[in-house]
Amino acid sequence: MKNFTYFRPTSLEAAVALLDATYGATELLAGGTDLLDLQKEYVAQPDKVVSLSGLGADFRKITVGTGTPPTVEIGAGATLADIADHKDLRELFPGLTTAAAEIGGPQIRNMGTLGGNLCQRNRCWYFRDEGVSCLLKGGRKCYATDGDNRYHAVFTSGHKCVIVNPSTLAPVLIALKAEAEVFGPKGKRTLPLDKFFRAPESAEHREHVLAANEIVTKVTLKAGPRNGSYEVRHKQSYDWPLVQAAVAFDLEGGTARNVRVVLGHVAPTPHIAEAAAKALEGKRVTEETAVAAGKAATEGARPLSGNAYKVKLIEVAVKRAALLAAGAKPYWT
């Protein structure tokens, strides 16, 4: 690990002032479950690390409002375990708490935070190898495109870097139309989470659109929609999803309205599957309509040389997430 100077500011203003406007020399440290690994592997070599652990309790707070349905605010510093174990969140957003509870292992969930989960770097094995100079590290090519891409994107939309976004909370939050509050040099701004992510293509980019001196402070979402998340993974303990699907909709007279289907781990950003949402819109969620939504979700998929199996998994994950959101008894256990 390269030597760095460690800062632990006690206010957002002080934290922002310590950060550069562009990526490279400064890094934000929350739970450290990603940044420390990147530093140990020399993929990140910041001169300055700004810890968020000195910020006040508000930064970690989960607030359930009193309205009907309530608005919920989750501080970016809330841990994944805080989210997974939160009684009200489990009732209002089972998709979110299920997703949080399946991330990593207990150690990761106890340290990892909501903000970190949204802003973490991708897990591409070429990106993570210091010895490979890929697009995201200033190199000229993506090594996954013609390399071993079994865990990479099946929706690449022409992007040159074929990573998958690693956040498992993001697809659920996007399906729930959540908004992020971001603090930067010019103060606060609000960003819907479906505008939060980007497909990075160079060393100047991150997997999201924030500047290097902006900090996610909280995520706000409104209760009401039925929601569910389903992930297919190789290991049942401590593994990344191969494919994840999040489904949310309002239930009106037995039919699904305002359907959102968002896929995780299949594209450089969380992938909004509009065709799948359309397939369910205005319908009762049954095994038959869920199957149709699953099929529709694969529309536009262009698997790489080694990951066609993910397309099949998308169908299944969407079907199961939709049924979970509808409160159906899982047919697969």
Place this chain on the structure above:
Amino acid sequence: MAEIKWPQQRRVIGTKVPRVDGPDKATGLARYGFDINRRGMLHAMILRSSVPHGRLKTVDVSAAEKHPGFRGIYYFKRQGQEVFYVGDEILAIAADTEEHCQDCLRLVRIEYEPLPFVVTEEAALKDPGKGTVPNPGQGNVRPSGQRTVGNVEDAFGKADAVVEGTYSVPVQSHCCLEPHGMVAEWQGNNLTVWCSTQATTGIAGMLEGQFRNRVPDVKCRCITHYMGGGYGSKFIPGPTGIACSELAFMTKAPVKLFLDRYEEQISAGNRPSATATVKIAGTKDGKITAFQADIYGTPGGGAGAGAVDAYHQLVPYVYTSIPNIRTTNRTIRLNTGDRQAFRAPGHPQACFLTESAVDDLANKLGLDPLEVRRANLPTDPPNAFKKPIYEKQLEIVAEMCDWKKRWHPPGQGPSKGPLKHGIGLGLHTWGGGGRPNNDVRVTIKSNGSVLVQCSTQDLGTGERTVLAIVVAEVLGLNVKDVTSEIGESQFGRSTGSGGSTTCPGTAPAALIAAHRARDDLFDKLAPRLGVKKDDLKIDPAKPGKIVAGDKEWTWKEACARLGMDTVVGVGDHPGDQSLSSQGVGGVQVCECWVDTETGVVYLKNFWAVQDCGLVINKLACESQVAGGIIMGIHYAMFEERLMDDNTGRPLNADMEFYKLAGMKDIPEIHVHMMDMPERGVIGIGEPPTISTAAAIGNAICNALGVRVPRTPFSPMNVLAALAQKGGA
């Protein structure tokens, strides 16, 4: 002296004894090599090749040498020499702190002349003559043997069923919990190393050899009180131990050098891959009449090929009496890390290749695969003795798992929605004999203390407890009354812990040593207790007592009469088969559910029947079997070393994408130990990991009605097999 035998009636041996060092391990009191810190100790690390094949054009260490923390450098390779894989050792540096050491390594400037490389078997097979490894003239793909018995062509023609299939298991990296490494310290001509090894005396001897021409009367002492697994990869000092002891010699300071996880994955050894196209034939009554296999595998680049060169001898596995056999074998050399012995070298591969094919034949013949195994047990002279053992084991396991009720023709079992039920089995075999040159010493003092010592090491198998059990049995004591000291080379001779030989090598030695200590004790006590030596007895019915006729003394009372005397008994393995033997069988059955929509395999139950002769510690034996199965589950379900064809670099040299099972991935494991005391002690370290992968593969096939021909059984590989079949 009357011949020493295992007692007919056993009070302690064969019971369930928690390991004596369990609490120390669980609480952190146990000190492993990495826990050793010496005054003034330096930290060393290895600089490794970052290219898969190249010549060292420049090795410039000038900037590193100027670093204030720099203390010394050891070269594995010099300018002009070739490096053969990403991870190949170039040099090692010692510095005052770990952090400075890493900074020093990064200050070394290496320039390579890139040379052609091949890192996957698929690529090698496309251009077999290409030579990118040591001895390049032989190409990367090298014929390594063939074997013919009878006439397979004839047999194929006459058979009721012939099945052909290609089965494959990838390279499995060694993943010892504790990495390879040591702490080395010189005092005059004496070198002390705290080393994570499965051969304390071997390490001491080899390091003495390393320095003898410079330090003629060098004496090396190797201490391995605890180690976190070796599995065959920790017999020799290796580059790690050589660099560490050389740097300590050079800098005149203690040096610590332990590998990190990345280095472990790329350079600390692996189990070679194996792929075979098998053609198997049989008759309606389930007799296998012919077995043909075209096999290949890779042991890496330069080191010995180990089991890969013997695959053609190892298959067909277990069913050695098949009348017509033809096998051919190729060894594929790659620019990757080298193999090391790995828990039952060659056997899990041979078992998977054979048992998958045998199962496919049973399926084609429409027969119960358990009955097909029963019909083909070995009858050839060296293996025939296992036949009745296997027969008994098949009987026991069938009852344990209710085979008749649970088994169904492939693909026709119960379903729960998309989940399909499957059950499958595999058989395995191993040697596990004891060897001489294992000195055990038992010392009894007047305070009643009993100490048993041996230089042998505990790989995690419970060796301390084994010695204490045997000595406690002979002396009429409880295990807690005996102190075991192991893992110090100066305690005498011991053999390396390989081939499942430690318990069968040391337990007989401990039995003899304890008998001799008892005799010496009686010699010394008889006059002082006023009885005849021959009247003194240790009565299993009266533990903790010494009796003579109607007189009796507690152990402590009796020992107190020793006064200033000390009692000693030494023993070694007798070198014959009187107290240990070799050759075990084993059968494992796996039950699983496979999600046909996602390809996810959920293991539900494992049943294992294992013999190992006389069981010394039933609890540890059952743990060994469960541990072997868990390792086999990793192997079958998750493990696969991945290399990148384009860059020649490892893709998953970490614990993230080099996957190992977690808690939720482990099923219920039911173990039945088949105690055969008349055979003496036989080792159990290796056998129980052998047939696990085969049993899982066969269970999955039974669930789906289609073979998943390659491990790991990931959703990707399972879905690919289902797609071949034409969907679930």
